[in-house]
Amino acid sequence: MGRGRRRGGDRSGGRRVSAGSGPRFRTVQLDELERVPLEKGCWRPGAGLPPSPFEFWYAAIPASEAGDHERAYEIVAEGLEHYPEHGTLHYVLGCEAALSGRRAEALDHLRIGFANDPRARTWAESDSDLDALRGDPEFPR
Numbered sequence: 338m339g340r341g342r343r344r345g346g347d348r349s350g351g352r353r354v355s356a357g358s359g360p361r362f363r364t365v366q367l368d369e370l371e372r373v374p375l376e377k378g379c380w381r382p383g384a385g386l387p388p389s390p391f392e393f394w395y396a397a398i399p400a401s402e403a404g405d406h407e408r409a410y411e412i413v414a415e416g417l418e419h420y421p422e423h424g425t426l427h428y429v430l431g432c433e434a435a436l437s438g439r440r441a442e443a444l445d446h447l448r449i450g451f452a453n454d455p456r457a458r459t460w461a462e463s464d465s466d467l468d469a470l471r472g473d474p475e476f477p478r
Contacts, residue, residue, distance in 0.1 A: 387419040394429040406436040424454025432466035443470055448477045 393416030401409035410433040416426045428450030434443035447467075450457040458478075461467055470476050 388416075390416055390420045390423045390426050392416075393426060397429070397433070401433065401436075406433045409433045410437060422449070422453050424450045424452070424457055426450075428454065428457040428460065432464065435467055435470050440470065440473070443467075444473070444475050444477065451477050 393413050397409040397412035400406075400412060410430060413426060413429050413433060416423065417430075420426055427446040431443045431446035431450055434440075434446060447457070447461065447470075451461070461471075467476075
């Protein structure tokens, strides 16, 4: 793209935002966005976005590797505020709860993780974090 040319929109100097294409989308003036009620989870220009789910379990790695599984659990659990049904977050919480000796919590998180992310079952087959739970009759299969 050449220097001085803007991406998208028109060249009239009007500030426009296009939200995709098709019958559900239209181009609007930016000031119009302030008057449009947005559904929960929608992004508004200038608003910060929540961290992505992986950032929560990534931030917990140092605590987990140091053996502070309670702290790692707390860090990952913060992600549920933004992604309450995220399967991988629940899987990681299940692992940290298991390593903390919190059997019931671990099993609850694993059930949600398995239901919401089919890959979690495969991970659990060989994840040493779950060794203490794998023989449990309530371990989700």
